[in-house]
Amino acid sequence: MPREALRPELAQARAGGMANIGEAARASGVSAKMIRHYESIGLMPAVGRTFAGYRLYSGKDIHRLSFIRRARALGFSTPDIAALLGLWDNRRRSSAQVKKLAQKHVDELAERIAQMQAMQRTLAALAAQCHGDERPDCPILDDLALDGLPLDDEES
Amino acid sequence: MPREALRPELAQARAGGMANIGEAARASGVSAKMIRHYESIGLMPAVGRTFAGYRLYSGKDIHRLSFIRRARALGFSTPDIAALLGLWDNRRRSSAQVKKLAQKHVDELAERIAQMQAMQRTLAALAAQCHGDERPDCPILDDLALDGLPLDDEES
DNA sequence: GTTGCACCTTGCCATGATGGCAAGGTCAAG
């Protein structure tokens, strides 16, 4: 009793299902470091603290962290995740808003994929022409060493 | 021919076919900033200077810059570019070494592409199920908000 | 020959997600 009176917040917090940052990290799959980072950039709210300054996370906070982790796993940018969280929080959202964000991201992914596939195609074609033996001649190097600017050529 | 060790004046250097960093940047498509950066990390040699300290680039130097730019456009990492430049410089290289580097990069690209395609597939599937209307219900948010995670479980 | 503009130099700051380390406080158990 006197003991709890001295440090009531931590004792009550634990009893009330609150977790410290390490537990929140384990539960959400987000590192403690990144949890603090998300707080600093506003993706996570400034959670409660004990007298000693320890952060306290509720089940809801941990849920939010998991949400962020999943969104990141799908490749969403930080601003997009902020927007998604805002929509998640907003009961008056329209699913159209969510879908629009998702669609934008799908399109961005498509573009990045296309760029990498172009690189891959070019390189695979060059590699296919390369003997791959003891001789030094190699169309890969020849291509890299070409004179002139193939992508955008404008200076003169 | 070793590089000019005598630090000639700019005018003389120009007459000798040497370019200053701005010209080298325009000719190679690499920004002056990045040219200095490549020098600092050893991708480019420490080129000659005028008395005043201006860097002087030969046609060969500019060719090397173009090579770097092309390699970057194909997505090669800095260490890989360093390796490619080493092979380019080495007349006793085997094309097999070059091909191996290229193949490794093709494989890395394939992996990154596969990861992004997986994200894209997941997201596209979710988006397809989303009404996209005024209603707030949205399978995209529902998925992001799922409890449980594939790596770890709840607090113990 | 002076002025002015464009260009050069170095160096520091910032991005963005992430990890690492250090110094110091806190807590729980022996």
Added chain:
DNA sequence: CTTGACCTTGCCATCATGGCAAGGTGCAAC
């Protein structure tokens, strides 16, 4: 009381890139 695990803040580093600032240089026009 000691110990070890965990918390706090804060700074450093990555990597490629751009931006800005302060100060020197080159060249052409007046």
